[in-house]
Amino acid sequence: MLEASALRAANHRVEEAPAPLPAAERNPLVVRGLVFETPRQRIIDGVDLELPDNRLTVLMGPNGAGKSVLLRLLHGLLTPSAGTILWNGKPPDGRTRRSQAMVFQAPVLLRRSVLSNLRFALGLRGLGCSRREMLSLLGMLGLEPLADRPARLLSGGEQQRLCLARALALRPEVLLLDEPCANLDPASVLMIEEALMKARAAGTKIILVTHDLFQARRVAERIVFLHRGRIAEISPAESFFDTAGSPEARSYMEGRILV
Template structure:
């Protein structure tokens, strides 16, 4: 993986985006710009719309109303975007074969596969486990393999949905170290979490969602030091937002 120049995928702009399904409004009138830079972290309680927002930005879901553009264009296929879902599905193959599959899907020439697989396994610290069945890896190892598989696409933007939920501190640190390394290579990271500690450790800027709307957004230090809204203050104070 090389350092990449700012990409035409960015900025991703949401303009009045609403998602409704079955009479329930999941996201309501979201206007938001995701630009090149340090990781953007989406925080908010469960059901606030974080995952839906990631799926929209990835292009897996179309808005009910409103418009999303990637670098100013509509309907850009997700060739330079990648996502790690909250529960990544591992193909029933070895760890290396999972990576080769992603490389093939991304149209990377076969001659480069062996080298890229080695690089990716090394990046996520799974060199020794390349031949292990992916579904037999531990939770933390699976999460790291899912990160490597997403990076196989050589993305300009990487979406992460609760990448460390249900991991222990050691596995969480391993995943967060990879996220930092990825961000330092100029890959834009957009990440959802409900772990405030993680948000503090990784975020460049914060978008706080509640009940399908953005309640507050801004640079991470300002958000954590001087939250402007009562919801943000309550959330930061550890109160249960319902």
């Protein structure tokens, strides 16, 4: 868990939001020739990707394919070695990050109560939210009875649900999730998926990294399949599961190990 001061360091001046576009067109993402490499390895190897609308996109691919790195690049937490990422025509900066929220595989919470974790995150962005609204959000994720409990005493599933509640409390236009349900109990997975579907219906653009084919089938509207830092396939979910076109995606779905 982080101390409050660590997160406070990320506090920035809140800038005015740009004029709103219709929900379905907000936050078009265009990625061109994206490369991320270290002296030892090219992790993202020339990714081109367009997500013009807000269909729920699932990013899949084998372990080590570069999914987490790609998500961090999109959010502006890593700087590309080459290529461009454009959200609304602009590279990700502080303002972009503040219009987005990211949920990581391992819950990152403050040593405070459940409710105070929400309040603190809202405060960092200069946002307000009534206690009733916060309790209602916690209720959607089955956490209302735990509102005053220290976050560090929650189970893994409860902590991850709190991370999602906190992300949603920020009313992000874009929500990026990196395997948020890995190793969680089925009840937590269900609550998280239901909350994602609600956010999606409300117009939030969601990019979800998951290993879990069943989860992808339940929630995806579009699949991006990444293999060795390259995009092997981008398909509408229904056609992906019926007739995945790329050999990499077919092998993955048949349970063959991809390296």
